[in-house]
Amino acid sequence: MATQILDGDFQPYQWLSEFAQQLPIGKVGASASFIGSMRDFNDDTSVTRMTLEHYPAMTEKYLQQLEQRAHEKWPLDACLIVHRVGDIEIGDAIVLIGCWSAHRRAALDACAWLIEELKYNAPFWKKEQRPEGDIWVSENTDGT
């Protein structure tokens, strides 16, 4: 299963590169990826740091189910989901999704679907440190 929850900084492009090297040469014709990183602003206010809490056992199970569902919906050769927890600094990668398939449509569609499903259902919660104090993020931005 290519899902991973990490309590510490990670390098998403290195993960993509190392993961892709394990794939069979000649089968994969398309790869799509999404990387979400920490901004220094949200809701028109500045954010200095962030803490990501999760429900460990449920997060692990949910991400594995998500990967399985993506494989059922699209003809993927592989899919990778990595998510950070703990203390996050500005610029840190928070989430990485990678999808590999024979043709572009499956990889692109699966990648877009996975990040939306994850954002609205995986049990992670952001607490932002703002100049006026710590605040729990109450809902996702709409993605546009």
Next chain:
Amino acid sequence: MSIQVKFFASLREQVGLSDTEINAADTVSDAWLQATGQQDLPARILVAVNLDYATLDTPIKDGDEVAFFPPVTGG
């Protein structure tokens, strides 16, 4: 045997508990009332039973793990 009840994020701070144990409950909402000492249910709450999403009227049995949390904000 008993039922494990967990709270996460803003709900954990609001209730003042991260986890507790109750002896028995009929449904998820019953578990909330027992675990929180009859606190009002927040309007925007998500629940899980044994690590899968559930609803407030999902039945509970001995040995279950029930979790309460606010809308998720990962990614």
